Amino acid sequence: MGLLSLSSVKAYYGESQALFDVNLEVNEGEIVALMGRNGTGKSTTVKSIFQMIPTKGELLFSGKNLSKLKSFQVSRLGAGLVPEGRRIFGQLSVKENLIATSREGRWNLEEINDLFPKLKERSGQVASSLSGGEQQMLAIARALMTNPRLLILDEATEGLAPIIRQEIWSAIKTLRNDTGLAILIIDKSIRELRQICDRVVILEKGRTVWRGNIDQLSNEVTQEFIGV
Amino acid sequence: MIKESHLNIFVLGLLIFVPFFAYWNDQPFTITLMTRAVIFAIAAVGLNLALGIGGFISFGHAAFFGLGGYVMGILAWHSQNYVTLVEWPILIEGTKSMPIIWIITIAASAFLAAIIGMISLKTTGVYFIMITLAFAQMMYYFSTSWSAYGGEDGLSIYVRNNFPGLNTLDPIQFFSICCVILLIVLFFMGRLIKSPFGLALNASRQSRQRIEAVGFDFHKLQLTAFILSGAITGLSGALFADLNRFVSPSMFSWQLSGEFIVFIIIGGVGRLFGPVIGALIFVWLEHLIGGISDYWHIFLGFILLAIVLFGKGGIIGLLSREDAQHE
Numbered sequence: 001m002g003l004l005s006l007s008s009v010k011a012y013y014g015e016s017q018a019l020f021d022v023n024l025e026v027n028e029g030e031i032v033a034l035m036g037r038n039g040t041g042k043s044t045t046v047k048s049i050f051q052m053i054p055t056k057g058e059l060l061f062s063g064k065n066l067s068k069l070k071s072f073q074v075s076r077l078g079a080g081l082v083p084e085g086r087r088i089f090g091q092l093s094v095k096e097n098l099i100a101t102s103r104e105g106r107w108n109l110e111e112i113n114d115l116f117p118k119l120k121e122r123s124g125q126v127a128s129s130l131s132g133g134e135q136q137m138l139a140i141a142r143a144l145m146t147n148p149r150l151l152i153l154d155e156a157t158e159g160l161a162p163i164i165r166q167e168i169w170s171a172i173k174t175l176r177n178d179t180g181l182a183i184l185i186i187d188k189s190i191r192e193l194r195q196i197c198d199r200v201v202i203l204e205k206g207r208t209v210w211r212g213n214i215d216q217l218s219n220e221v222t223q224e225f226i227g228v
Numbered sequence: 229m230i231k232e233s234h235l236n237i238f239v240l241g242l243l244i245f246v247p248f249f250a251y252w253n254d255q256p257f258t259i260t261l262m263t264r265a266v267i268f269a270i271a272a273v274g275l276n277l278a279l280g281i282g283g284f285i286s287f288g289h290a291a292f293f294g295l296g297g298y299v300m301g302i303l304a305w306h307s308q309n310y311v312t313l314v315e316w317p318i319l320i321e322g323t324k325s326m327p328i329i330w331i332i333t334i335a336a337s338a339f340l341a342a343i344i345g346m347i348s349l350k351t352t353g354v355y356f357i358m359i360t361l362a363f364a365q366m367m368y369y370f371s372t373s374w375s376a377y378g379g380e381d382g383l384s385i386y387v388r389n390n391f392p393g394l395n396t397l398d399p400i401q402f403f404s405i406c407c408v409i410l411l412i413v414l415f416f417m418g419r420l421i422k423s424p425f426g427l428a429l430n431a432s433r434q435s436r437q438r439i440e441a442v443g444f445d446f447h448k449l450q451l452t453a454f455i456l457s458g459a460i461t462g463l464s465g466a467l468f469a470d471l472n473r474f475v476s477p478s479m480f481s482w483q484l485s486g487e488f489i490v491f492i493i494i495g496g497v498g499r500l501f502g503p504v505i506g507a508l509i510f511v512w513l514e515h516l517i518g519g520i521s522d523y524w525h526i527f528l529g530f531i532l533l534a535i536v537l538f539g540k541g542g543i544i545g546l547l548s549r550e551d552a553q554h555e
Contacts, residue, residue: 050441052437052441070440070445071437071440071441072439072440072441072442072443072444072445072446075440075441075442075443076443080442081441081442083438083441087435087438089430089431089434089435089438090434091430091434092427092430092431092434096422096427096430097431099424099427100424100427100428100430100431100442101428101442101443102424103443142442143442146442146443
């Protein structure tokens with residue numbers, strides 16, 4: 001059984017159904033890309049995992065049923081979230097953002113500073129005054145400080161300058177090579193994803209339409225479901 | 229511009245210097261005035277945890293202030309009149325010992341805060357304000373009808389309670405007790421704000437969803453803060469009743485809850501010394517302008533208006549130009 005397993009997941013925003021049949025699995029130490037065009041339900045899937053919206057179907061994390069848990073309990077099970085749009089705690093300093101979320105485990109301030117040296121330089125700075133790239137680094141660092149077993153990155157490189165995107169991808173590679181952390185990554189950068197991912201899950205209109213290893217991901221598939 | 233930390237040290241120096249200067253110049257009234265300011269500051273520092281850091285505006289903190297007053301009043305009254313407080317299942321008599329009264333006050337206020345918090349923190353915004361106000365008003369009307377302890381007339385305690393090794397009737401010694409408690413509360417609060425709990429509380433004010441996504445139980449965070457906040461304000465109520473040697477339903481009044489909020493806004497919301505500066509300014513304005521006109525609140529209103537319009541960070545924000553974490 002995978003670390004995270006979603007079977008026939010449905011999700012709702014009030015009366016309106018956003019997910020119809022999402023199936024995905026992430027195993028320990030594995031990197032899985034969740035892809036699809038805009039509005040296909042990728043971020044809604046993340047919200048479903050964290051129980052931020054009502055869901056149906058089977059959502060298991062390490063064998064535990066997520067649908068009976070609250071958002072903070074999902075996090076405590078070992079799911080770390082880097083939300084879409086960064087969403088750091090803007091009024092706290094960089095260091096305070098990290099201290100506030102720290103939990104026992106491998107990741108501490110020193111490890112974070114090694115992974116993102118820029119954050120060490122900005123340690124005392126109010127988070128809202130950081131550049132977009134630095135805020136993204138902080139969002140990843142904050143999630144790591146919860147010492148997750150699974151890191152979920154929702155559009156972590158969206159809207160960033162190419163050089164900053166490279167830094168983020170480099171950090172994700174380091175996470176993969178040095179820590180063996182399981183990662184579910186939502187992104188559209190196929191070239192970078194091909195270098196680091198083990199498997200891919202593609203959504204369309206709230207349904208899983210393609211699942212397979214990254215080397216099986218042909219141009220025809222990406223053309224058909226992602227449009228690139 | 230002054231650094232906030234320098235300003236805090238200046239205020240602390242002033243807080244200690246003025247009463248001792250008054251003592252050497254034989255001005256006991258000034259010492260009493262400063263004691264009053266210090267006690268109000270403790271109450272507002274307590275509220276600042278909920279309002280400034282947690283972001284939930286309690287308009288009912290007088291409930292804890294009044295409870296602290298009545299705990300002190302009831303315990304001292306029973307002790308003075310040699311009337312047993314409880315006979316069954318265990319014998320409880322009153323006490324005149326300040327430390328014992330404080331411990332009971334803190335426990336009682338924390339318990340009340342837990343009950344009020346569990347109910348009111350299910351709501352937010354204006355509903356939270358109204359529910360906390362409603363609880364304080366319930367306490368107010370209960371105390372007015374509690375004839376065993378003076379009802380509307382209140383309860384007089386003829387002799388101030390005891391503190392080991394000190395003469396509490398001496399104004400400077402009683403001031404010293406209150407000032408040390410304020411310093412302890414400020415030290416505790418300073419550590420708390422920078423602790424993972426305090427930072428998470430601050431973060432929870434910025435976004436509930438985000439703080440839950442990193443593993444914090446939002447309600448538990450807020451409730452813990454509310455209990456701590458209520459306990460500190462309750463302790464100040466016991467000191468206030470000891471200062472006046474009198475406790476009455478007015479300690480539960482909504483005006484008092486409003487004044488605590490005003491102290492925080494004047495000094496600076498979410499700032500460690502904001503409530504201290506606000507309480508000092510309020511008490512001295514009340515004394516200086518109140519001596520000239522009964523309508524001194526008009527001047528207070530102007531100050532409040534000016535601060536809200538031109539100095540969002542309160543007096544500290546205006547003087548230091550440093551942003552507080554809430555801004």
